[in-house]
Amino acid sequence: MEHRENLAVPLHLDFSLDQGPVPSERAWWGRIASHLTAFSRTRQRPAMGAVKTLAAAILLTGTALTAQPAWANKADDTLRMAYDQAPESVDPYYNNVRIGVIIAANVWDTLLYRDPLTNEYKGQLAKSWKQIDDKTMEFELRQGVKFHNGEEFDADSVVYTLNYVADPKNKATTQQNVRWIDKVEKIDKYKVRLTTKEPFPGAKEYLSTTVVIHPAKYYAEVGPKGMNAKPVGTGPYKVTEYVPGKSITLEANKDYFKDSPKAQPKIGKVVIRFIPDRQTQMAEVISGGEDFIMHVPKDQAEQLKSMPQLQVKSGNTMRIVFMQMNILDNTPAPQLKDERVRKAILHAIDREAIVKNIVGEGAEILNTICTPSQTGCTDEGAPVYKYDPELSKKLLAEAGYPNGFDIDIVAYRERNQTEAIINYLQAVGIRAKLNFLQYAAMRDMIRAGKASLTHQTWGSNLVNDVSASTPVYFAFGNDDITRDPKVRELLDKGDKTIDSKARNEAYKEALTMIAEHAYAAPLWSLPVYYVASKDVNFTPYPDELVRFWDMSWK
Amino acid sequence: MLAFMIRRLGLAVLVALTVSVLAFMLLHLSGDPAVALAGEGARQADIDMVRKAYGLDRPIVVQYADWLWQMLHGQFGTSVYFKTAAGPLILSKLQTTLMLGVSALAVALFISIPLGVIAALYKGGFADRLCLAVAVLGQALPNFFFALLLIMLFSISLRILPVSGSGTWQHFVMPAIALGYYVAPAFMRLIRAGMIEVLAADYIRTARAKGLPTGKVIFKHALRNAIVPVVALAAVQLGYLLGGSVVIETVFALDGLGYLAYQSITFKDYPVMQLIVLLLSVLYVLLTLAADIANAWLDPRIRVS
Numbered sequence: 066m067e068h069r070e071n072l073a074v075p076l077h078l079d080f081s082l083d084q085g086p087v088p089s090e091r092a093w094w095g096r097i098a099s100h101l102t103a104f105s106r107t108r109q110r111p112a113m114g115a116v117k118t119l120a121a122a123i124l125l126t127g128t129a130l131t132a133q134p135a136w137a138n139k140a141d142d143t144l145r146m147a148y149d150q151a152p153e154s155v156d157p158y159y160n161n162v163r164i165g166v167i168i169a170a171n172v173w174d175t176l177l178y179r180d181p182l183t184n185e186y187k188g189q190l191a192k193s194w195k196q197i198d199d200k201t202m203e204f205e206l207r208q209g210v211k212f213h214n215g216e217e218f219d220a221d222s223v224v225y226t227l228n229y230v231a232d233p234k235n236k237a238t239t240q241q242n243v244r245w246i247d248k249v250e251k252i253d254k255y256k257v258r259l260t261t262k263e264p265f266p267g268a269k270e271y272l273s274t275t276v277v278i279h280p281a282k283y284y285a286e287v288g289p290k291g292m293n294a295k296p297v298g299t300g301p302y303k304v305t306e307y308v309p310g311k312s313i314t315l316e317a318n319k320d321y322f323k324d325s326p327k328a329q330p331k332i333g334k335v336v337i338r339f340i341p342d343r344q345t346q347m348a349e350v351i352s353g354g355e356d357f358i359m360h361v362p363k364d365q366a367e368q369l370k371s372m373p374q375l376q377v378k379s380g381n382t383m384r385i386v387f388m389q390m391n392i393l394d395n396t397p398a399p400q401l402k403d404e405r406v407r408k409a410i411l412h413a414i415d416r417e418a419i420v421k422n423i424v425g426e427g428a429e430i431l432n433t434i435c436t437p438s439q440t441g442c443t444d445e446g447a448p449v450y451k452y453d454p455e456l457s458k459k460l461l462a463e464a465g466y467p468n469g470f471d472i473d474i475v476a477y478r479e480r481n482q483t484e485a486i487i488n489y490l491q492a493v494g495i496r497a498k499l500n501f502l503q504y505a506a507m508r509d510m511i512r513a514g515k516a517s518l519t520h521q522t523w524g525s526n527l528v529n530d531v532s533a534s535t536p537v538y539f540a541f542g543n544d545d546i547t548r549d550p551k552v553r554e555l556l557d558k559g560d561k562t563i564d565s566k567a568r569n570e571a572y573k574e575a576l577t578m579i580a581e582h583a584y585a586a587p588l589w590s591l592p593v594y595y596v597a598s599k600d601v602n603f604t605p606y607p608d609e610l611v612r613f614w615d616m617s618w619k
Numbered sequence: 620m621l622a623f624m625i626r627r628l629g630l631a632v633l634v635a636l637t638v639s640v641l642a643f644m645l646l647h648l649s650g651d652p653a654v655a656l657a658g659e660g661a662r663q664a665d666i667d668m669v670r671k672a673y674g675l676d677r678p679i680v681v682q683y684a685d686w687l688w689q690m691l692h693g694q695f696g697t698s699v700y701f702k703t704a705a706g707p708l709i710l711s712k713l714q715t716t717l718m719l720g721v722s723a724l725a726v727a728l729f730i731s732i733p734l735g736v737i738a739a740l741y742k743g744g745f746a747d748r749l750c751l752a753v754a755v756l757g758q759a760l761p762n763f764f765f766a767l768l769l770i771m772l773f774s775i776s777l778r779i780l781p782v783s784g785s786g787t788w789q790h791f792v793m794p795a796i797a798l799g800y801y802v803a804p805a806f807m808r809l810i811r812a813g814m815i816e817v818l819a820a821d822y823i824r825t826a827r828a829k830g831l832p833t834g835k836v837i838f839k840h841a842l843r844n845a846i847v848p849v850v851a852l853a854a855v856q857l858g859y860l861l862g863g864s865v866v867i868e869t870v871f872a873l874d875g876l877g878y879l880a881y882q883s884i885t886f887k888d889y890p891v892m893q894l895i896v897l898l899l900s901v902l903y904v905l906l907t908l909a910a911d912i913a914n915a916w917l918d919p920r921i922r923v924s
Contacts, residue, residue, distance in 0.1 A: 153700045153886070236672060240665040290702065309701060310882070311785075311874040340783050340872040341881065342763075348770045349782045505655035505887065543663045 139600045139618040142333035146357040146611075147346045151310045151339040156292040157277045158230045158237040164337070166275070166527055167611045171315060171335075173277035173298035176204055176223065177269055178326040179529065181606040184438065186269055187326045190218060190278055190299065199264040199563050200247070206255040210322045213303040216280040220251040225281035227259070235289075239526060241533070242275040264561045266568055267530040270440070274527050301330040301614035312338045315613065331617040347596075350375060356598040359611065363425035366594035379427035379594045380605030383436045384524040386482065388474075388586035389538065391517050391546040398472050398517035400464070407583035409460035410518075411450035413493040418452075419485045420589050427592030427605075433576040434535055434585050438607055441531030441559060441572040447580035457493040469494020476500070476520035477507045479591070483520045486588075512543045519546075522591065527608060531572050532560050539579060547584040627911065631904035638900040639893055643683050646889050651675075655887040656699055673699060686893065696890035700883065705890045708879070709898065715785055715875035719798065719868070720860040722791055724853060726799025727806055730757075732849075734803075735810025736842060742815055750811075754804035762863075766797040766870045783872035794871045798864060802856050806849055813845030820844075847917050854910035858903035 152160040157169035178189040188194065191204040210218040230237045231246035245268065247260040261268055283297055296304040299322070302315035315337070317330035338355070340346050347365060349355035351372060361369070361377075370377045390401045390410070400406050420428045432449050435442035461469060474490075474497045476483040487497045497518060502510065510516050525533040538544050540556045555575035562568040579585060597603050602617045646652065653670035670676045674685070689696060695706035738750035760768075773780040773793055784790050817823060818841055826836045861876070868877035876895060883892040 151882070154702060159702070233668065236668075240668070241662065293702075308874070309703075310879070338784065338872065341878065342783075342870045342872070344767055345770065345783045345870055345872060348767070348774055352774045352778060352782055354774070354782050503655075505651055508654050509651050537662075 139598075142618075144332050144335045144357060144601065144613065144616065145355045146335065146337045147340040147349055147355045148337055148358075149339070149341050149343065149346065149360065153238075154289065154293040155296045155304065155307060155313065156289045157275065158239075158243070159289050159293065161239045161526070163609065164339075168304075168313065168315075168337070169275070169277055170300070170610055171302040171613050172296055172300045172304055173279075174210075174300050174325065174327070175273050175275075175277055177273035179270070179273040180326070181608055181610070184440075184529065186273060189273070189326055190223075196563070197258070200261045202259045202261075202268065203252070204257050204259065206257065207322065207324065208255055210299055211320060212280040212283070212297050212299050213318060214280065214283060214297045216282055216297075218278070218280070218299055219254050220257045221281040222278050223257045224249050224251045225285060226279040227276070229284065230276075239275070241526065242271055245271070264563050266560075266563050266565070267528065267532045270528050270530040270533075274529070301325070301327055302335060310339060312336060327612070328614050330614045332613060335613050350596050350598070353598075356601060357595070357603070357611075358597075359593055359595045359609075361594040361596050363423070363592075363594060366425075366596060369596050374599055375596055376599050376601075376603075377594060377596050378603065378605050379425060379592050380609070381427045381429060381607040382524070382591050382593050382609040383438065383527060383529070383607070384522050384591040384609075385431055385434070385436050385534070386479070386520070386522045386588040386591060387431070387434050388486070388588065389511070389516075389519040389521050389544075389546055390583075390585060391511075391514065391519075392584070393514050393546055393548060395514050396517065396546075397515060400466065400470050400472070401517065403464045404582060405460045405464040406466065407586075408450065409457040409464070409493065410490065410495065411583055411586050412453045412457040412460065413495065414486055414489045414586070414588070415452040416588055419482065419489075423481055423485055424589055425592045425594065427594075429590045431587040431589055433580055434538060434587050435531045435572075435576060436525055436529070436534055436590065439525065439529050439531045439534060440565075441569050442534070443569070443573050443576065444580075445573065446577045450583070450586075454489075454493050461494060466494070469496060471496045471498065472517050473498050473500050474518040474520060475502060475507050475510060475516045477502055477504045478522060479520075482588075486520065508544075511546060514546065516546070527610070529608070535572070535576065535579075536560060538585065539575070547579075549578070549582070549584065552578050552584075624908070624912070627904075627908045631901065631908065634904050635897055635900045639687075639897050640683065642893060642896040643679075643686070643889070646884075646887065646892060647679055652887040652889060686890075690897070695894055698883075698888055698891045700886040700888040700891070705894050708891065709876065709894055712874060712876045712879045715873055716861055716864055716868070716877060719791060719794055719864055719873060719875060720857055722795035723798035723802070723860050723864075724857055726795045727803040727856070728849075728853070730800060730803040731806035732810060732842075732846075735807040735845075736814055736837065738807065738811040739814030739818060739845075740837070747811075750807065754807050757800045757804045760801075762797050762801045763866050763870050765800060766793065766867060769793045769797055783870075785871075785873045785875070790871070790873070794864075794867050794873055797870075798860055798867045801863070802860060805856065806852060809848055809852055810842075810845055813848060814841055817841045817844045847914070850917060851910040851914040854906045854913060858899075858906040861902060862899045 148164045150162055150164060152162050152165035152168065154160050155165070155168055157165060157173060174190050176189060176191040177194065178187045179185070180187060188207070190207055190210065192207045193205045195203050197203055204223070206220060206223065212218060227246055227249040229235055231243045233240070237243050245261050245265045247262045250258045252258055277298065279292065280297055284292060296307065301318055301321045303318045304313060305316045306314040315335040317333050321329055340349065343362070346355065346358045347361070347369065350358055350369070353374070366377050366379070369375050390407055391398060392402045396402065416430050420430060429437060431437070432444035433442065433447050461467065472495060474483065474487065476499065480501060483499060487499060490497045511519055523534055523537065536542070536556045539547065539549070540553045541548055552575050555571050555578070559568050559571035559575065562571060593605070593609055595603065595605055600619050602619055604615065606612070653666050653673070653675045656673065657666045657669045674682065686696070695704065697703065698705050698708055701708060734750045734753060738747045741747045770782055770793065774782045780789055780792055823836060823841055826840050864875060864877035865880050868875045869881050880892065880895045882888070883895065
């Protein structure tokens with residue numbers, strides 16, 4: 066064994082030195098070489114020449130590789146970002162991943178714009194808009210806006226894009242973004258009228274986030290495939306190079322229209338590379354190969370804080386975490402049908418401690434099942450279930466389970482959080498067994514009614530309206546495993562009421578009802594950690610959207 | 620010889636078929652592909668639409684038979700994730716993976732030949748055991764972990780190599796080492812055993828007796844003979860390296876076949892995954908066949924029997 070030690074010790078020493086002085090290259094190879102020669106000295110044999118040649122070869126390889134690849138810096142005005150997942154298509158209507166949304170917001174514009182701080186709607190490609198009736202909106206369009214390929218933006222762009230993507234035949238990936246659109250008509254060159262299938266108060270939210278506008282002529286000619294190969298929008302950045310699955314290069318759009326609520330781009334070039342492995346991404350920012358990464362796990366982000374050249378920031382996201390409880394007739398866990406058991410579960414979990422120790426900064430504790438920034442989401446009037454294991458045990462005893470019970474919990478991400486929850490449940494006697502699955506497999510299981518407790522998360526597809534969250538789990542959709550008709554009635558009312566006061570009231574009542582009956586356990590929102598080079602000015606927003614136009618060099 | 624080759628080719632087809640059936644079943648067992656394709660926000664109506672659009676509503680046997688039929692007609696299908704033709708997509712990634720595989724093989728030989736020779740020369744001694752330790756370490760270290768160690772050394776401490784990507788030859792150095800080191804022990808053992816056997820042979824004694832320099836005896840007379848089985852193993856290992864590059868390509872963000880395989884599994888892109896599995900199993904069988912032929916060609920004793 067000592068022979069292995071011989072080799073392992075210098076390796077170990079050098080690898081752990083990233084916080085201390087970095088050994089020079091020569092010193093390192095020198096050490097390897099001295100080990101090799103020491104070992105070859107142990108036996109003087111004729112073949113020692115071969116050993117010496119080997120050592121020399123290794124040394125030579127070492128010095129031959131000193132050619133320095135270019136590292137990122139602000140000198141070449143290029144921000145390098147790494148992301149773990151490549152979008153299936155850059156056309157915003159044909160992907161459903163976060164990086165797709167980030168690229169969309171920087172390369173394209175939408176009719177409306179929602180200020181991320183005040184949540185107020187402003188005109189973007191539309192100068193103004195008005196609600197004609199419950200189902201009709203009219204938009205006055207901005208004049209003089211040009212697409213990256215020179216095509217002019219006008220009513221045709223809006224009419225063609227929206228009618229195209231709303232047609233189910235064209236298979237837009239995220240149907241809920243467009244399926245509410247009935248038709249869009251041109252009134253004149255700079256005026257369009259949009260009709261929704263039903264009264265749809267969430268329309269403004271979609272029109273300011275996911276529903277981007279394409280150039281009509283170009284899109285008609287090349288379709289989604291061509292749009293993916295050579296993307297064209299009106300946004301502050303234009304795509305200059307795109308290698309699917311590998312990288313995408315954005316350059317500042319110098320002709321970006323001055324009246325846009327998005328700022329003029331300050332950073333000249335942005336290169337996004339797709340690096341699937343988180344550890345590799347971290348190595349890239351540490352070595353200066355990349356300037357910006359996101360979704361860094363909490364513990365690793367905290368370690369990176371000690372690096373002098375990096376800044377670590379955390380922000381909230383729209384993604385909420387909660388536990389669903391299956392109380393349908395065929396539930397595998399009939400215990401959950403007892404409201405006292407459900408309340409016992411809520412009282413058993415110390416959400417504050419989990420948020421502080423595991424979830425991380427920027428997270429918010431929830432008391433209702435919706436994203437707090439969403440229009441219509443509120444926890445006013447909803448009961449707060451404090452951490453109280455004694456009360457939890459008492460409730461369980463009252464329900465007839467003084468010794469607790471066994472139950473399954475199904476989860477698909479943030480496993481450490483599920484494990485913490487399981488520990489808390491165990492402490493009051495609820496022996497939860499973890500069933501950790503892929504998302505699709507978990508969803509199959511829930512929809513088949515075979516899940517008991519679920520550790521769910523939901524990101525609302527960036528839509529800042531409660532119609533994109535609560536109804537998914539409580540309006541008798543496939544993911545609804547509680548099915549209270551009263552809750553559904555209230556949510557339906559909210560979804561279809563244009564008057565905002567009556568609408569919010571309906572949602573509030575539904576949310577309170579869910580909380581009072583403890584139909585689900587609201588937990589927390591997920592924070593996101595960003596690690597960036599200190600050279601970059603960067604502000605995280607609660608919607609997890611990276612706005613390159615908002616960033617600059619220090 | 621011809622009958623032997625035909626038999627092996629027939630076997631190749633059977634292996635490829637079996638692998639593709641298994642892959643098809645596994646993909647469907649790990650959750651409904653339609654749900655995965657429709658994405659997180661999809662409602663039942665969307666999922667049903669996706670299921671119909673991609674023909675996922677048909678019985679799985681029918682789906683498989685249909686896929687096979689298309690394959691036989693040169694229709695390699697369309698990637699359901701990237702929405703481009705699967706054939707060209709895979710071909711475009713093959714180059715990176717071949718480059719990685721070949722350079723990893725070179726690294727493996729570069730490590731294992733000297734180590735194998737040294738181990739044989741000092742059989743039972745300290746150097747032999749040290750070489751064994753190096754070999755054991757190579758197989759015992761999970762290659763993603765070894766890859767991270769390489770990154771820490773070359774990119775963070777020394778700053779001489781880029782962490783990830785596939786733009787220049789520098790990008791291939793660490794992946795090739797990480798992948799090559801993992802297969803090196805197999806070669807080393809083979810060379811060591813071969814060398815020990817050859818060094819004990821009469822003609823080596825003769826060569827030494829007539830006063831040839833030791834180096835010449837070792838490299839010209841002994842190694843040449845000991846290396847014959849290595850050629851065969853190299854062909855087989857190349858097949859393994861091409862398939863085994865999934866993890867390494869993912870760690871180093873190399874845009875090759877392995878990374879594409881990883882993505883296609885994640886996104887349930889079954890046309891792409893099926894095609895990769897098929898391609899790799901065919902390649903593997905062909906390489907094994909090539910190894911057998913090379914062996915027969917190099918070693919007359921095999922040819923005769």
